[in-house]
Amino acid sequence: MSEKSPPETYGLSESAVFDKISEVVEKYRGCDGCLIQVLHEAQDICGYLPPEVQKFIAKKLDLSLSTVSGVISFYSFFSTSPKAKHSIKICLGTACYVRGGEKIVEAIEKELGVKAGENTPDNKFSFQITRCLGACGLAPVFMVDDDVHQRVTPSAVKDILARY
Amino acid sequence: MKNVNLTINGKAVAVPEGTTILEAAKKIGIHIPTLCYLENVHKYGGCRICVVEVKGAKALVASCMVAASEGMKVETNSERVRKARKLNCELLLSDHPQDCLSCSRSGSCELQTLANSLGLDRARFKGERSPDFIDISPSVTRDAAKCILCRRCVSVCNNIQKVGILNAQNRGFRTIIAPAGGAPLSEVNCTYCGQCVNVCPVNALRETDALAPVWRALADPKKRVVVQTAPAVRVALGEEFGLPAGTPVTGKMASALRALRFDDIFDTNIAADLTIMEEGTELLHRAKAALTEGKAALPMVTSCSPGWVKFVEHEFPDLLGNVSTCKSPHMMLGALAKSYYAQKLGADPGDMFVVSVMPCTAKKFEVTRPEMQANGIRDVDAVLTTRELARMIREAGIDFVNLPDEDFDSPLGISTGAADIFGVTGGVMEAALRTVYELVTGRELPFDGLHVQPICSFDQVRDASIRFEDVLPEYKFLEGFTLNIAVTSGFAGARRLMEEVRGGRSKYHFIEVMGCPGGCIVGGGQPRSADPMVREKRRAGLFSEDERKDLRKSHKSPVAEALYKEFLGSPCGHKSHELLHTHYTERGTFNELIKK
Numbered sequence A: 001m002s003e004k005s006p007p008e009t010y011g012l013s014e015s016a017v018f019d020k021i022s023e024v025v026e027k028y029r030g031c032d033g034c035l036i037q038v039l040h041e042a043q044d045i046c047g048y049l050p051p052e053v054q055k056f057i058a059k060k061l062d063l064s065l066s067t068v069s070g071v072i073s074f075y076s077f078f079s080t081s082p083k084a085k086h087s088i089k090i091c092l093g094t095a096c097y098v099r100g101g102e103k104i105v106e107a108i109e110k111e112l113g114v115k116a117g118e119n120t121p122d123n124k125f126s127f128q129i130t131r132c133l134g135a136c137g138l139a140p141v142f143m144v145d146d147d148v149h150q151r152v153t154p155s156a157v158k159d160i161l162a163r164y
Numbered sequence B: 001m002k003n004v005n006l007t008i009n010g011k012a013v014a015v016p017e018g019t020t021i022l023e024a025a026k027k028i029g030i031h032i033p034t035l036c037y038l039e040n041v042h043k044y045g046g047c048r049i050c051v052v053e054v055k056g057a058k059a060l061v062a063s064c065m066v067a068a069s070e071g072m073k074v075e076t077n078s079e080r081v082r083k084a085r086k087l088n089c090e091l092l093l094s095d096h097p098q099d100c101l102s103c104s105r106s107g108s109c110e111l112q113t114l115a116n117s118l119g120l121d122r123a124r125f126k127g128e129r130s131p132d133f134i135d136i137s138p139s140v141t142r143d144a145a146k147c148i149l150c151r152r153c154v155s156v157c158n159n160i161q162k163v164g165i166l167n168a169q170n171r172g173f174r175t176i177i178a179p180a181g182g183a184p185l186s187e188v189n190c191t192y193c194g195q196c197v198n199v200c201p202v203n204a205l206r207e208t209d210a211l212a213p214v215w216r217a218l219a220d221p222k223k224r225v226v227v228q229t230a231p232a233v234r235v236a237l238g239e240e241f242g243l244p245a246g247t248p249v250t251g252k253m254a255s256a257l258r259a260l261r262f263d264d265i266f267d268t269n270i271a272a273d274l275t276i277m278e279e280g281t282e283l284l285h286r287a288k289a290a291l292t293e294g295k296a297a298l299p300m301v302t303s304c305s306p307g308w309v310k311f312v313e314h315e316f317p318d319l320l321g322n323v324s325t326c327k328s329p330h331m332m333l334g335a336l337a338k339s340y341y342a343q344k345l346g347a348d349p350g351d352m353f354v355v356s357v358m359p360c361t362a363k364k365f366e367v368t369r370p371e372m373q374a375n376g377i378r379d380v381d382a383v384l385t386t387r388e389l390a391r392m393i394r395e396a397g398i399d400f401v402n403l404p405d406e407d408f409d410s411p412l413g414i415s416t417g418a419a420d421i422f423g424v425t426g427g428v429m430e431a432a433l434r435t436v437y438e439l440v441t442g443r444e445l446p447f448d449g450l451h452v453q454p455i456c457s458f459d460q461v462r463d464a465s466i467r468f469e470d471v472l473p474e475y476k477f478l479e480g481f482t483l484n485i486a487v488t489s490g491f492a493g494a495r496r497l498m499e500e501v502r503g504g505r506s507k508y509h510f511i512e513v514m515g516c517p518g519g520c521i522v523g524g525g526q527p528r529s530a531d532p533m534v535r536e537k538r539r540a541g542l543f544s545e546d547e548r549k550d551l552r553k554s555h556k557s558p559v560a561e562a563l564y565k566e567f568l569g570s571p572c573g574h575k576s577h578e579l580l581h582t583h584y585t586e587r588g589t590f591n592e593l594i595k596k
């Protein structure tokens, strides 16, 4: 998902977004078990699935909001917060962990002022801890978008992030 | 339908195709332990406590899910089965805070009973723990750490009540049973009916505790503590002390409340009689406006079930004008205790503490509504469920079963049989008709034993028609008029009826709705019962209370008559409007109409 180009609706008005979602709902109307498809296409339209969109879909499909939100929270490819401009992923696999990965996490958290799993308030960065990135020889490693930053030290974090 | 033949533990049995192994076993008296399964409510296959061995099948099967088939050979108690059952139970316990000693569910907890009966003597595993949080709404408390994810509450809320508040959120070890987005109950459109509480096998869903403020008030010498009890409580409280379902314990209950040192022991029934006077009058006013001026919000819908009222506020805010403006009976009595009775005593209403003992969790929320107070003083200070009253009685060491029968206190203690039947679906309607028909025609309601047979069942929606003929002069506008009524309980049927009203397709003039399927007798605060006939038995208890009374019509209540004469004036008059009626809040399905 993260490789995707920006959602096609950037710049669309709110009512246009809901019109588009309506079309999606109508396309699948009457199809039991198509909620996942509807949510998928709605996420393509909005980039994520905020509560307003969930409520809209629930009402249109005559489902309870808790059902819709249950499905969204079950699948990791759905997101309920807007996608940040840049995504930071840090590995805490064994190699990175023993070589000080945790210190890097702390440094990033300090620099951004948010905890792992959160987005910065300006939505510039998302910050997630991930599984092994397959670069153990270069540990500790973290990625910003497609760039791999290797053998990082806590003091280098500030400079690296400043580049984005 | 075709039968299939199988053997269970060597015993042969024939059952219709589609019958589960569990049901087949039950038929020949073989008990298979279960945990997540709940007859007629919930089939999920999650806990795997009910596993059995089927000859030829590799894995053990969940007997609550798998249908019996021709020639099947089932063993329910083999070594392998018993080991697996124990293991599954142990695994459940590994993710459970085992603090039974300080858990209010101890003694009635299905997990505890199960672990005990399976002979678990140790809990070997220490595992990862699911989320641990407590969500305390005014009515219902969710204690996630105790949740075993059986999803019975999900079935009740989605399939039976069709409100759809609770569902599984997240997955794996992070799974919780919660409203959308993990929001607290107080932020969503939960009705607080408490039906989920009644089916929860453990202490994960319970009423929000009100014992502390009640004990505190009882211990405060400055407080005059008034208690009142709803009709449905008296035919269920006994079950908490081992009496059969439906046994009326009105007299023992009054004794117990006196032993607990409540100052005044009143009967909510008094106010049920008032409700009939007020609601009946309101109906006649609306009918007159409709028939003579062609305008009035009809059908009128009853308002004594606060879970139902909240449901309308969320789901049908455009139809709030159809809801009777009468407060629910216990709110009426609270308002009278702090006005009429306080005046009589010469007491300051601020020094009075009114406790309602109710079969209901929704009433805990109702008493917090800003419209349910006068001059900053609440009409009712605390609501205890039937279960909570039982806990108080036990805590005080009262030997309930051997108590003598005593009476309620005057002046708010004598009521009519019409009030007793408020506790069962159809009861409010029947009570109202007994009075309205007689007021209009001067004759008794023409039904055997005063019971309106067509509405005396537990079917989802029942209806009846009553024609007014030879009416008294002041009701000339009703001559030849046929009143169409409908009765429902539970939100599924109510939603159907309200959709008809919204679409202009409703033929009814008066609709009774109770939020819980069956009425208050199975309210969210009632003892949890394993008796499949519990509704019938509790209803029979209430009908017997009604029938043993000489006074069976609200307009014949001497207490109500005195109240109108001395204090209230006339039904729907100025003073009743101030004390006995209320207004509602548009909330919207997702609370979007509430002005923050």
Ligand code: SF4
Pocket: B096, B097, B098, B099, B100, B101, B103, B104, B105, B106, B107, B109, B110, B111, B112, B146, B202, B203, B204
């Ligand atoms: S919910 Fe049941 S098993 Fe769990 S602590 Fe309470 S009594 Fe014990």
Ligand code: SF4
Pocket: B140, B156, B157, B161, B163, B164, B165, B166, B189, B190, B191, B192, B193, B194, B195, B196, B197
């Ligand atoms: S109280 Fe009623 S509406 Fe609320 S979650 Fe429980 S069953 Fe659903």
Ligand code: SF4
Pocket: B146, B147, B148, B149, B150, B151, B152, B153, B154, B177, B196, B199, B200, B201, B202, B204, B205
């Ligand atoms: S809250 Fe109770 S009924 Fe609901 S899933 Fe948990 S244990 Fe089961």
Ligand code: FES
Pocket: B033, B034, B035, B036, B037, B044, B045, B046, B047, B048, B049, B050, B051, B062, B063, B064, B065
């Ligand atoms: S009772 Fe059968 S799986 Fe839970």
